[in-house]
Amino acid sequence: MTDGLARDGRGEGQGGVTDFPRTWREVLARFGRALSAEGSSGLAATYEELTRGPLRFRAVLRAIEWVCPLERVVKMGAKFDARNARDGLAEASRWLLAESGVPWKAEFPETGRDLLESGPLVIYGNNPSLATPFILAAVLEHPRLGYISSAYVTKLLPAMVPHLFAVELIRHQQVRNRPGSGAAHLMAHALLADIYERPSREVARAANREVISNAARHVTEEGALVIYPAGGGKDRLWYPGIGRLCSELLREAEHTLYLVPVRVDFNSHARVYCALSNKRYARRKTRRFNRRPVVLRLARPLPFQELEQLRGASSQEIAAVLKQHYNKLFDVRGKRQTEKAIEQALRRLREERRLRLPLFQPGRSG
Numbered sequence: 001m002t003d004g005l006a007r008d009g010r011g012e013g014q015g016g017v018t019d020f021p022r023t024w025r026e027v028l029a030r031f032g033r034a035l036s037a038e039g040s041s042g043l044a045a046t047y048e049e050l051t052r053g054p055l056r057f058r059a060v061l062r063a064i065e066w067v068c069p070l071e072r073v074v075k076m077g078a079k080f081d082a083r084n085a086r087d088g089l090a091e092a093s094r095w096l097l098a099e100s101g102v103p104w105k106a107e108f109p110e111t112g113r114d115l116l117e118s119g120p121l122v123i124y125g126n127n128p129s130l131a132t133p134f135i136l137a138a139v140l141e142h143p144r145l146g147y148i149s150s151a152y153v154t155k156l157l158p159a160m161v162p163h164l165f166a167v168e169l170i171r172h173q174q175v176r177n178r179p180g181s182g183a184a185h186l187m188a189h190a191l192l193a194d195i196y197e198r199p200s201r202e203v204a205r206a207a208n209r210e211v212i213s214n215a216a217r218h219v220t221e222e223g224a225l226v227i228y229p230a231g232g233g234k235d236r237l238w239y240p241g242i243g244r245l246c247s248e249l250l251r252e253a254e255h256t257l258y259l260v261p262v263r264v265d266f267n268s269h270a271r272v273y274c275a276l277s278n279k280r281y282a283r284r285k286t287r288r289f290n291r292r293p294v295v296l297r298l299a300r301p302l303p304f305q306e307l308e309q310l311r312g313a314s315s316q317e318i319a320a321v322l323k324q325h326y327n328k329l330f331d332v333r334g335k336r337q338t339e340k341a342i343e344q345a346l347r348r349l350r351e352e353r354r355l356r357l358p359l360f361q362p363g364r365s366g
Contacts, residue, residue, distance in 0.1 A: 115258055246318050
């Protein structure tokens with residue numbers, strides 16, 4: 001990092017040489033190198049450099065900050081990563097949530113709570129904001145908690161790497177996750193896309209298949225795995241990744257596993273960014289519209305054996321079955337196109353395989 005930069009970008013640094021970037025493209029390249037080398041702490045240091053740089057760059061930062069509280073996000077990320085390395089994921093997550101100012105609470109099932117702290121689990125549900133994984137980590141005391149996560153998180157938060165099974169988002173998945181996320185999240189993703197290098201689609205697909213296999217092995221070895229089948233943001237049709245994971249587990253599991261559906265309500269990217277922002281309009285919006293706490297609901301753990309009759313089904317079909325059950329469990333109303341796709345997949349299962357559907361009948365699970 002460069003020290004003692006002149007405010008106009010033309011003066012000399014402490015060593016007599018100024019290597020401050022001259023164009024925004026060079027600024028993004030420096031952010032990219034900082035991300036790869038040091039994660040959030042590197043981004044925070046580079047951001048601090050920019051605040052002492054040329055007026056044109058400071059003007060860009062002020063414009064970004066008006067939409068997205070970038071400075072606080074990267075600084076809190078650096079502090080969280082340090083706390084995670086020192087105190088562990090659960091304690092660091094509780095600190096992060098308290099620091100963000102987003103109120104939250106968790107609702108546990110009446111039975112099966114003991115399984116949430118020890119058993120081999122597949123935890124799945126919606127992911128409406130970047131706070132969702134940290135709420136789960138703050139609630140669950142499972143010693144081997146892992147996440148299927150976007151690969152860029154391993155760069156942002158290096159101390160999270162032992163907990164992550166990182167997948168690369170393919171281009172159409174990136175675009176699908178963005179609509180309805182709010183201007184702040186769109187801005188953050190646009191900046192991230194400019195500084196994070198993604199592999200080609202072919203390389204990403206091959207790597208993601210291996211990640212799913214490793215994640216399934218983690219569950220069979222008494223681990224807990226969190227997966228967000230729809231990616232991030234609003235409810236929509238699920239990706240087949242959860243179906244592929246369940247197919248792997250149906251082939252490899254030798255003892256009892258459990259599925260744990262979870263639901264997060266009153267949460268969104270826009271709400272989290274408003275809470276992090278120091279702008280007057282954001283504070284006013286938080287007081288007016290975001291008074292209710294974020295609610296995390298954990299359903300009763302369901303025995304994985306219920307999926308036994310789906311052995312040999314396609315990943316899309318398994319995902320459709322789980323999605324239908326999830327919607328009924330939490331009274332979720334999906335889009336018309338999503339519901340139609342689910343019904344088509346379930347119809348094929350009934351006609352071609354003569355399956356007993358729906359699964360997880362009352363009194364048969366838990």
